[in-house]
Amino acid sequence: METIAILLVVSFAGLAALHLYWALGGKFGMSAALPEIDGAPAFMPGAAATIAVAFVLTGFALIALVLGFGASNAATLTPYSVFLGFAVGGVLVLRAIGEFKYVGFFKRVKGSKFATYDSWLFSPFCLLAGGAFLTLAAGSL
Template sequence: MSLLVAQGTATVLILIALVHLYWALGGRLGSEAVVPQVAGAAPGQWQPAFRPTAWITALVALGLLLIALLVCLRVGLFLPLLGQPWLQWLISAIALLMFARAIGDSSLVGFFKEPSRSRFARLDSLVYSPLCVALGAGLLVVAWN
């Protein structure tokens, strides 16, 4: 069971990392819907809350790949099994970060963000935050089984 969860979790993390790498290399498709948005000058107009640089986006991709690597090491998926206690706790800490992202900062991201009709806010409520919960749960399963 935990091997299947690990495979699914690692696959999703790698796919998300590849999308971030695409954006870091200059790809634009879908990039306007993944950055939190704030109200613009005119009513109903939205603008990005920040503009991530290619460097930061590449760093996010690298971080996601490293998390996928940790998952693979924990269960021996394509890599030698590494059953060290520090790995279990590190993956658990990352799971907590995923849950924290899902809960949010009460203004821009997460389930408890301020209500907004922006495209990002809708996708965050329907896709991004639930995905963080699922990834967090998958990481906990991998860490403790």
């Protein structure tokens, strides 16, 4: 269980750092990170929204940390972390499935840089990470 937690913590901390980089004006990887409509980004998140996503991703890393290592040290947090672990796992699996148009395994709009990355990297990562969160939460019951 510790190995799963470490992989989740490192992954989500890295994603949070990437979002902070973007919020501060970085451009690397940005062209593949947003869904496109007719070759243009479907939306352009501002710095505040990108920082908010970074905080959420940091929260995911902390939940994985508590589920993987904190059960004996933080008994009062365990019931909440198990619930949050199941919730995060469910949200990530739903993200992998997608909304059936632009995002997820069952998207209809294909052919963009985002769609390619989503099919081969983003959605598989969400499915695996969601399963890992569900595994950690179930193992903490």
